[in-house]
Amino acid sequence: MEEAITDGHFGISAYTNKSYAIADNAYRMMCAELNNHFILISGESGAGKTEASKKILQYFAVTCPMTESLQIARDRLLLSNPVLEVRFRNGNAKTLRNDNSSRFGKYMDIQFDFQGIPVGGHIISYLIEKSRVVYQNQGERNFHIFYQLLAGGEVERLAHLGLERDPRLYKYLSQGHHAKESSLNDKNDWKTVSNAFSVIDFTKADLENLFGIIASVLHLGNICFEEDPQGCATVPDTHEIKWIAKLLGVCPSVLLDALTHRKIEAKTEEVICPLTPGHSVYARDAMAKAVYGRTFTWLVNKINSSLVNKDVTKKTVIGLLDIYGFEVFDKNGFEQFCINYCNEKLQQLLIERTLKAEQAEYEMEGIE
Template identity: 65%
Template sequence: MTHMALEVKESLEERCNQMLRNMEASLTARDRVGIQDFVLLDAYTSESAFLDNLRKRFHENLIYTYIGTLLVTVNPYKELDIYSKKQMDIYMGVNFFELPPHIYALADNVFRTMLSEFNNHFILISGESGAGKTEASKKILQFYAVSCPSTKLLNNVRDRLLLSNPVLEAFGNAKTLKNDNSSRFGKYMDIQFDHQGGAVGGHILNYLLEKSRVVHQNHGERNFHIFYQLVEGGEEELLRWLGLERNCQNYRYLVQGDCAKVSSINDKSDWKMVQRALSVIKFSESDIEHLFGIIASVLHLGNIKFEADVLGYASLNNNQEMHWVSKLLGIPPHVLQQGLTHRKIEAKTEEMFSPFSVDHAVYARDALAKAIYGRTFNWLVNKINESLVNKFCINYCNEKLQQLFIQLTLKSEQEEYEMEGIEWEPVPFFNNKIICDLVEEKHRGIISLLDEECLRPGEATDLTFLEKMEETIGGHPHFVT
């Protein structure tokens, strides 16, 4: 008995020592690589401790750290082997805190919570320029492309969602001092899933495109990628048809930053990707032809120069550039010339044309270039949306997003100012709740009326549905047939 007790005592002592060694090793590792969740940080109120933990993890290529269910990312500015199909499989269906922090864990957790709760969820990605927001959104989409149920129809929607990214990046991203692929617009992407988790549609809302970049870039920055991709990668026949030369230095709007060539960007390769993406998203040949005709017209427009005539007013001397802008935009040359050199003044039934000075003409030319590009970008986003969901749903989604924007940034903020007695100047806005109610109100909204019409006995047609809407909501101030 004494011998056995001694053995048990030694065994217990050895296990305790092993536990102490394991704890010591864990503490040593924690000191070296930091902790995975800031909630567990001892000095959780210390900014220096917070930054020190981030720094430790960053030096070990651990770019993800949790704050509870929030994910903090530090851009490594290099490729890391943590985004493979194998990594995606590891994080699928796993408890959020079971594995080391990763954007796949966040995406999977949101997806599974959405399915289990049958409720809408969102992922907000924020950070300064160069923080990695664009890449993070792409990683999330790629994860869903692999993890969601797969059918021919769902794969079609998935491919369109994924390939909308290179198109939007080409037309909406540019090189800045901080980031070679900086998004110069805000984006809200809405992905619709069915009850089984299959992606069945999507919608993109864009806002605040940096149109001033079209006509001016700071030193060390570029215009939007698509201009360089077209000039460097466009086929010879296409360039001839557009009146372009394969030399970015020949276009005023492309050389102001003095860095048309960037080592980290392959414009020729990116051009091919954009071409393939436009094809998958179902842009017609005619759409693509007109799209790049407009992009080329902006480059020609930037090369138009003005000279002062004997009276000091602006006159044009770029007949060749005027010819190409006129041809590509379908505007008669005399109309274009008058629009660039004169201001139209309307007074009752009379119209007068006042000539521009050279400075005013340059301003008008640049304003036209910005307007053309801005409208083209909006058209592009709308075309992508049309390939993802029908027009009615797009409009409804736009109204709901606008309502959310109003609620979060205008209505609630102003109510808080009023409650706290802060002096401020009220910002007038149209509350579009009346529009959303027109669509979604129970028993009287358009969607409810459509459901009723589909279920009623007899033959339901577009005409009977229209009659039902006129009968029920015909007096609505925002309903017109």
């Protein structure tokens, strides 16, 4: 089992050539040795890691032997990138350092048969930055999919979802004060994502449910709580509650109770306690993050089901790890702690595979 490691610190033309060279080397060694190989891409935020991973996938798509029956699997693997990025583009968002920063980590493996032909794949996602759903730093945006739906969605679709085109009307999209970003073409990106969804076997019902959930998150952010004379949270305007209930298929009164009350269970007793407006805001935001996070997991599973290869014969794999870059913000959160810790572990792997391994070889040969 071999690993090819690149640091991601190179320019546009350089990283394209370097990505192709690494992909070619991994593929040739895999075919010669019939062993699995893995490519780890690391570097600072904005260094071009995700673009490098795209180039590697493109290399395999163009250079590997291909039959008409395998064309669909290849297209689905390549088009999983825009779906995941948009959905968190699904995974991606504008940060201070990168207009299209990956806000989730992903590991993709490409499965090859004994002839070196790609026959399937699998994606594992982790550490989606759910906090971005409810809060963005100054100069940043929420996940791209929200803005793209509003900018590119058909008039009938938006009306069905209870949405307006202006992203500044939604609290979850306007906290960074970059709801309308001139450097990003959300309308055109929406077309790319719509095409990707059609290739990866999403039915009309799947898309209606997906966009309904995305819209419900926007409606959640616009729920306002007030305090009654007893200090308990109330919702004076239930317009958003009704839309969320419709889109998620739940009872409006049950949803309202869930946001303004908490249930305490002790053995056989059950006590319902009212929440303060502040606690209701926490409950609302927690629900938005949970809904979005689980939807992303469902999306990845849906893509994997379209990539699965049912042939049980032994296959070799080239794995590709694309993770967040090291991040330092004015105010780092728990996500940044996890991201930076993972980057430190990858850096340690790099040191062990290069410097320490070479040093050990020198010691074995008696070279000081």
